[in-house]
Amino acid sequence: MNDANQAAYGQTDPGRRWVNLLLGSGLVASIATFLYPAIRYIIPTEVAESTSRSVVAAKVTELKLNTGKIFKFGSKPALLIHSVAGDWKAFSAVCTHLNCTVQYRADRHDIWCACHNGVYDLSGRNVSGPPPRPLEEFEAHVQGEDVVVTRNA
Numbered sequence: 001m002n003d004a005n006q007a008a009y010g011q012t013d014p015g016r017r018w019v020n021l022l023l024g025s026g027l028v029a030s031i032a033t034f035l036y037p038a039i040r041y042i043i044p045t046e047v048a049e050s051t052s053r054s055v056v057a058a059k060v061t062e063l064k065l066n067t068g069k070i071f072k073f074g075s076k077p078a079l080l081i082h083s084v085a086g087d088w089k090a091f092s093a094v095c096t097h098l099n100c101t102v103q104y105r106a107d108r109h110d111i112w113c114a115c116h117n118g119v120y121d122l123s124g125r126n127v128s129g130p131p132p133r134p135l136e137e138f139e140a141h142v143q144g145e146d147v148v149v150t151r152n153a
């Protein structure tokens with residue numbers, strides 16, 4: 001390319017080169033802006049599972065008899081129940097059907113998933129509705145003022 005052609009294409013003009021650089025970097029930034037979320041969606045980052053096997057789910061005085069409480073166990077919800085008989089029970093609150101969060105139903109003394117009317121008994125067994133498996137059960141015990149829930153090894 002001779003000097004006349006370079007001048008015609010603006011390649012020797014520093015102002016033009018600067019504009020081309022800005023436009024090019026803007027295009028790259030735009031493409032990255034669109035691609036990054038798509039790639040993050042397709043390849044999600046690993047969420048580290050909590051390494052803690054135990055958590056304080058509640059204070060003993062917090063739950064009356066025949067009540068339940070959702071608490072966070074690692075990265076997932078869990079359900080603590082203080083039964084009518086005074087027992088402490090804990091389960092994963094993630095429904096085994098399609099992962100909705102279950103809840104304690106005090107009037108029926110069971111665990112209910114509102115998404116598709118799935119029902120579990122107080123042993124975590126799936127007793128009606130679409131859930132295919134029991135809830136994962138955790139150990140719950142009183143330690144001083146706290147109710148400690150422990151994941152089985």
Ligand code: FES
Nearest residue numbers: 095097098113118
């Ligand atoms: S997600 Fe719980 S019954 Fe469907």
